[in-house]
Amino acid sequence: MENAWKEIQPKNIYRIVRMLPNTDLASEALLHLYQPIMGAQALALYLTMTSEINQLTGSSEESLHAELLTMLNCGIPQFYEARSKLEGIGLLNTYKKDSSELGTVFVYQLLSPMEPVEFFKDTVLSFHLLNTVGEKKFQRLVQQFEPKTFHVEGYQSITKKFLDVYGWQNQELIEKSEKLERVTEKFQLLQARKPVANELEVLNWSFVEELLKRKLGTTVHLTDTIKELFSLYHSMYGVDELELIELSLPAFDMMSGEFNQKELQRVLTVSTLPNNKKQVPEAISNEGPDEELRRWNTLRQEGFNEEELALIKDSETIPPMIYLEAIKEQKGGFVSKEETWLIQDLINKSPLKNSVLNILINYVLVVKNNASLTRSFVDKIANDWSQLKLQSPEAAIRHLKSVKKEAAKKLETAPRRTGQKRVRREKLPDWLNKPQQETAADPKKQAEIDRKLQNYLAKKEGDH
Template identity: 30%
Template sequence: MKPIWNEIQPADRYRASSNGLLQDYDQKVISLLYQPLIGPQCYSLYMTLWNEVEVGRLWSEDWNHYHLMSFLSMNLSEIYEARLKLEGIGLLKTYMKQTDDIRMFIYELQPPLSPEQFFNDGLLNVFLYRQLGRTHFQRLKHFFSDRAVEPGEYRDITRSFQDVYAAKIGPEVLNEAEAQQISRLEENRRYIEKTAAPVIKIENTHFNFDLLYANLRDELIPLRAITPEVREAIVKLSFLYGLNELDIKKILLQALTADLEIRVEDLRKIARSWYQIEHHDELPRLVDRFQPEADAKERKEPENDEEKFLRYLETTSPRQMLIDFSGGSEPAKADLAAIEEVMFAQQLPLGVVNVLIQYVLFKTDMKLSKNYLEKVASHWARKKLKTAKEAMAFAKKEDRQYKQWLNNKEKNGTGRRKPVRVEKLPDWFKKEDQKTAAAAVQADGESLEEKRKRLEKIREQYKKG
């Protein structure tokens, strides 16, 4: 369990309060839009604190945290982590006062975003889409929306205030200054009212705008195109998709209109497409910065060269792997398009896609044949391969069959027999007769051993970070 005794203890007391009046509609928003992101424990904590606040009032009675532990059947660590998640997503503010050895907490519930704010947030809506999928996401969007009045069908005949009311001037009218004075609340009180939800702000601690502007000086993008709205979108997108300054520059170039302006919606679409190509048609998901122990295995450092190479295959985007293979050159758009189409159509995991690319590159003399790529990919998808290691083993097992597919394709495509091509294999495809294979020379003069050395160099660069 995470050591939290310095942060909170069961005997510490708390009061729940509400930043404004919470309504039944807010409960629907939290239940259907927020709960898939924060989980049932956070939802239970929020609703428990809400119910402790008296209906129509803003404060609960004093309780200690033993009460919460018993009521929620959660240990103190779970309550503390649920509290942090609620704070991070903007549903809770926490205040603490210490007097001698007694600590008093105030848990101030914040209203959720309106459905319109949520579905246009740029962060939460993307995370929710990733969590629920297209069908259920569309269902929720329709649940929280309805048909609007068509402006062309009706005309607005609503009367204004001054059309209906007039001020009567006379001695019986109260003094205006006195009315204003009496309306003011005492310093330690506030009106019970519906308040606006705090919009989630991403603190810009990770993106260097000075570096971005320096990169833009040589491009056609004027700095006036980076409006405050665009700047805020850049901060969100860089956080959401892990974009650096160079990535953002490329995306801005694509989003620039003929009028030298940048629309935030275009920026979002291009960034989303870039991320999905890089990450196998997936959107980012919301995870905790304090990761559970279940992820410890995933974060474990590789112990040998084989594990390092597998980690490289499982974590490197296909685009970056092609760049590594070519010694730093940007891959051709046709190659990226072929890989993207296969990724979207066959839904293969990232590690499997990278093994597939390596296998096809070596089999087709580094040309990345689209037809051959699609045929092998569909076979691997039917076999439900999940990891790079499984894909390597399966490629070795089915190599004879794939070689026959390739030979038949060449015979049918030309009408005459092509010169026999020397067999080339990726480094992980070593067999017992590798000495014989290493002696083979490719048609372009590069031996298989030289090819292996180049791949080894790529792996060495990866090990150095």
């Protein structure tokens, strides 16, 4: 959690603002739908921030983070993680600026939760909720919040229209139209929130629809939601078009001519997917053997060794989830739900290619020798790499080499400080103590990990 201390200090000032209050339904969604995904600490942070806002002004007073930490009874790392979870799930926007007088100042903009109907329309949020609470609890939540219908066959509607009851005053409307327009403009400033799930254009949809037509004997219209599910599993697990169709057929409803979304999530998540993982390249390369050979020779001339070239090849041929599972197994660990969600979010939100994400995974778990992928640490790296527009695994490796070289150079040229004047510092509570620095792993472990990775993947392929 070293990055948390670099990002926030207890002395930093913050202010909280919000555009709209939560509705009753949104509050229900926050407790029953959002909280299982983001956890109790993030919920406590959201509710604490909400309590500080003046309902008339829509803003809080300026305060120190130390006061907020005291109310939450947590430290900087725990606060940073909770804040990140709120940001990632679409409940918080964070802004900061550096002031010569006040130092770093933060503004936290609270966003209202989606109401349940909109929440369940979002593929990624529904997927996370299903994985968190399990099939039985998920279905109970669906039943609790799904729109209820009432059949009115045999009844005649006698409902009166608005104008029949309240009338219409044209002259008064003309006189007050300018004032009404100003009010309308205020509410039009609010843009519709984009869903967490973004369609991933990685599958050949015309090919998918043609294959479905051959299998089912009828034309199938794929909705955006179904496309999101297919793309998500393709990106995470490397399931290609043929496999996706075979796995998804039980979820197709011949009566309606459409896929049942809930059943599709079930067959892809719970039953057959773990037994159908396969190595596939992230994209079909248009390069011929000569171009490919020139690429490797050019990288060798730049100074890339054979272990690094093998790492690049692995990163381009193995989906991120399979890559993560392989490394975790060879280290004697396992992939947690939080890590699965993290990889899914990176695939959905970041512009980084799967091959670059694999280099990131390798860096955190092998080079840095961390036991697991921590969201705050990984998000920081992914954001940096996205802003640097690292579009290939070799570009990511070059960047890591450059950062390491620059750090070593600064360490060598740093002047030795002697006789420094002692400065009195306030003793902070135990929960504000800064965690220890990370220690890098032995680089020689990389070759051993690569060898075990290949053995693991060969074994997996042999299981099919």
